[in-house]
Amino acid sequence: MALQSIKNLKEFSTANERFEGAHLLCPGCAHSMIVRELMNATDDNLVIASATGCLEVCTAVYPYTSWDTSWIHIGFENAASAASGAEAMYKARKRKGTLKDPDAPVKFVAFGGDGATYDIGFQWLSGAVERGHDFTYICLDNENYANTGGQRSSSTPIGAHTSTAQAGRVSYGKKQKKKDMVAIMAAHGAPYVAQLAPNKWKIMAKGFQKALETEGPCFINTVSACTTEWKFNPKDTIHITDLATDTLMFPIYEIINGTELNILYRPKNVIPVEEYLAAQGRYKHLFKPENRHVIDRIQKEINEKWEYLQRREEAKV
């Protein structure tokens, strides 16, 4: 389905039902919104590989499945390999003429959480992108190992409280910066890399379409607000995501062929990061006077990153 034909969000979100309801994801989880958007952004057949994680364990519990499309899960780390294998088989069988419907359009997609993407599955993702398989990897980035109860990942931002990077009397939570996965994947030379958010649904759907239509390996980091571990009211998912994009904690941008950077969303009024932090339980401790320096550091790093992105966009490098 071409996005131009979509008149409104309701029509868009209900046009295609390949991701069925009755899954076990938490109320307010952004994962299902992102998956549905991906599926509604295309009419092509989809072969989906899922890494172990919330999305996988909540959508394919035998004998039920939420996936009305080809779907495979192997392990925590190897969704990118599963997608590459399926894609390689597609090419081989298309050449040999053994496909049931050789003309059916098909796209290969892999989903992983930030644990599966930034940490344990990094090697497999890197390998698959380097080899140039024609697939799109979508990271559902909720900045922690939510499926095992909220441990820190290398995507967890500085200052966040997690079950393994705890805020306490002498600790302000995670000490290390978030890994810049978008830059790393762009440096692989992937033809299309982007960071997108489900609140900006039109931009996201367009980004998905671009990735699916681009030949070669594409990587998309999507902000996926986690009501359980970020600690906010389930009804506020989109509100929190709005704050994430409007404070520029999650800038929305794309990088084409590893160089051409385009900012896809510029907030009219950039909001101070305090508002984003204050809306979530995981940052509560930062508002003690002794932790003020962490908030200042987060704001400073956001400003620097935004400056950097704008300069790169302008310079077209």
Next chain:
Amino acid sequence: MAEKMQLNEVEVWDGNYAAAQALRQAQVDVVAAYPITPSTPIVETYGAFVANGYIDGEYVMVESEHGAMSTCVGAAAAGGRVATATSSQGYMLMVEVLYQASGMRLPIVLNVVNRALASPLNVRGDHGDMYLGRDSGWVQLDAFNAQEAYDLNLCAFKIGEDINVRLPVMVHQDGFVTSHTAQNIHPLSDDEAYAFVGDYKPVEEMLDFSKPVTYGAQTEEDWHYEHKAKQHRALMDSYTVIDRVFDEFEKKTGRKYKRLETYMMEDAEVAILALGSTVETSILAAKQLREEEGIKAGVVAPRCIRPFPFEELRESLAGLKCVAALDRSCPMGAMGALYNETCGALATIPADQRPMVTNFIYGLGGRDFSVEEAKRIFREQKANADVGYITTPVQQFSGLRGPKLGFYEMKRS
């Protein structure tokens, strides 16, 4: 369209090249691989076949063995013929995915060229890695020489892809001894080989969009037990298909394979139980002893490591006096794997028909195993048989420098 290869009636190939030729002739759709000594030449040769147009498949050189097997699983679920090769540490890295491949009932063929496990690092052949995937639900076949590596690869596709099996299959061969030693091989022509293996008929494939399929779902205690029991049953029952495929192969080539190979066992008094290239060494020793010393020696060798030929083993050993189970891997704190399997099989026959079983650990890290050593083991069994109880240590390290290490001095009173 792949170009055919003209092969002579007799070719001089090593075990690795023989395996690669079988993969080519089976027209594998996807080979995902990562190099490791001594299995590397299999994927190198396959790569050369691709580069020269002798195979029309996808050759995916991945970033690790774990990635190789993961890619194989994705490819197999997409409904085509898939194979790879590995050894030792690489096999270890694959083990997680071996369980997933068999749990999803995907007929992948994996060539395992057996090699020692670190530490210390050692690239030479032993069976340290053979048992890593033992409980992973794969059919495991063992080739004793290069000809068998070729033959069993062709059989492996036919066995694994059978609708009644649908399980992945491993073909083992000994590192360097088999994989790197040139031997005379009688190959089939490309047409004959492919006619034997047949077209791949996928079931529940991910690229049939009229019928979406979910692979690798999650189960809890409500279903997991049933899934695993069913998988076990499928593997145990696969022997009927294995027998049938071996029969068909014999009709085509005259080369007969059995799940348990026996040599000179009709009138044997003592026997060696072995795997891999040691089988041929032991046969030679048995022949010489029969001629020179009149010892009625025989050799028993499981062709199938999984499903294990319990019944055949029981039948072939019942009534024997003494048997030595040879393990080319160190069990670390227990008796050897082959010893344990053998004792397990024998435990179900009456005590007066049960032979005494001793365990020899040998050839670790590629240490040579000679005909003389096999003869010595036979003679020891004969001595035990003559007195009627085990006078030697029940577990011994054969060919080890320094004082002999003997454990478990169990004697029959």
